[in-house]
Amino acid sequence: MPLVNDADILNRVGNTPLVDLDSLSHDGVKYFAKLEGHNPFGSVKDRAVFWMIKDGEDRGILKKDKSIIIEPTSGNTGIALTGIANVLGYKVEIVIPDKVSNETKDIIRNLGAKVFETSDDLCPKVGAGTDQSIALATSIASSRPDTYYSPNQYANEANFMGHYVGTGPEIWKQTDGKVTHFFTGVGTGGTITGIGTFLKEKNPDVRIIGCQPQQNHLIQGWRNFEESAKPDLFLKRESVVDDWVSIDNDEAFSVVGEVFRKDHLLISPSSAAVYACMKKYSVQDDACVVGIFADDGRKFKSVYAKQNVMTEDEFDSSLKSAKHMSELAY
Numbered sequence: 001m002p003l004v005n006d007a008d009i010l011n012r013v014g015n016t017p018l019v020d021l022d023s024l025s026h027d028g029v030k031y032f033a034k035l036e037g038h039n040p041f042g043s044v045k046d047r048a049v050f051w052m053i054k055d056g057e058d059r060g061i062l063k064k065d066k067s068i069i070i071e072p073t074s075g076n077t078g079i080a081l082t083g084i085a086n087v088l089g090y091k092v093e094i095v096i097p098d099k100v101s102n103e104t105k106d107i108i109r110n111l112g113a114k115v116f117e118t119s120d121d122l123c124p125k126v127g128a129g130t131d132q133s134i135a136l137a138t139s140i141a142s143s144r145p146d147t148y149y150s151p152n153q154y155a156n157e158a159n160f161m162g163h164y165v166g167t168g169p170e171i172w173k174q175t176d177g178k179v180t181h182f183f184t185g186v187g188t189g190g191t192i193t194g195i196g197t198f199l200k201e202k203n204p205d206v207r208i209i210g211c212q213p214q215q216n217h218l219i220q221g222w223r224n225f226e227e228s229a230k231p232d233l234f235l236k237r238e239s240v241v242d243d244w245v246s247i248d249n250d251e252a253f254s255v256v257g258e259v260f261r262k263d264h265l266l267i268s269p270s271s272a273a274v275y276a277c278m279k280k281y282s283v284q285d286d287a288c289v290v291g292i293f294a295d296d297g298r299k300f301k302s303v304y305a306k307q308n309v310m311t312e313d314e315f316d317s318s319l320k321s322a323k324h325m326s327e328l329a330y
């Protein structure tokens with residue numbers, strides 16, 4: 001049974017660990033991963049969702065016992081929304097591309113959301129008429145505007161704020177202000193703009209580096225800007241990004257085993273993509289490099305088996321011995 005009736009769960013959003021990546025750190029250069037899988041519903045999206053729901057309540061748009069929350073998402077936002085809405089007593093409907101891993105869809109269903117599947121690419125594309133999941137969510141929401149509330153993570157400033165007042169300051173404190181390079185992928189842009197803006201206010205020399213997956217990629221939660229328009233939230237502060245690193249599916253999947261053997265972490269595809277970007281990017285001798293590991297590997301057994309990253313048996317035994325697997329609220 002999911003542990004979703006405990007309001008203390010919400011106190012566990014944020015304050016995630018920053019761990020040393022022994023496999024990359026060398027001489028004077030230090031590499032760290034910010035393990036967002038330690039949020040109660042298992043990903044970086046708990047932060048954005050917590051802030052967006054609170055903001056909806058504060059502005060009186062989201063009403064207890066009346067509103068239904070609806071959102072198009074490629075996975076983690078759906079899990080976070082359903083989990084946090086359960087704690088706070090809201091109903092949730094999630095519109096999700098059918099390519100998202102079955103484990104992800106099962107978690108959302110088991111947490112109690114009504115799920116609509118669409119035959120989209122992995123990440124909902126932003127832009128009128130380009131994406132079925134956004135179109136379907138918008139059409140359902142507009143049919144009963146007094147009942148439905150869509151946080152719209154692609155434009156919601158509260159998504160940015162969760163990182164500007166939370167994740168950014170945490171990274172600054174956890175590195176004693178020594179961070180020189182910050183890496184993350186981009187879905188809505190809340191993570192990169194929120195953290196990037198905060199870190200640059202503290203030290204304008206910090207380099208903010210975005211990770212770009214290939215077109216038609218398999219990195220759940222990310223978007224490629226050639227095949228999908230940039231979200232409004234990202235566009236508002238895109239100048240915070242100093243540099244981009246491109247990464248293809250094979251490069252990302254190829255490091256999953258290496259990170260398990262050397263760092264004892266069972267990482268997700270997007271964390272693998274961040275790791276691979278950090279690995280191939282040149283930094284100076286005294287650099288302090290931080291990457292976002294947006295969730296952990298536990299939802300990706302079927303994806304890793306299909307992509308020949310590891311067999312299901314190898315996955316099960318890795319899961320048993322992996323370090324830093326958090327206790328989830330479901």
Ligand SMILES: Cc1ncc(COP(=O)(O)O)c(C=O)c1O
Nearest residue numbers: 185187188189190191221270294
């Ligand atoms: C799985 C996953 N979801 C979401 C994000 C970040 O998303 P956003 O740009 O929406 O903050 C990342 C970033 O690395 C990610 O890896």
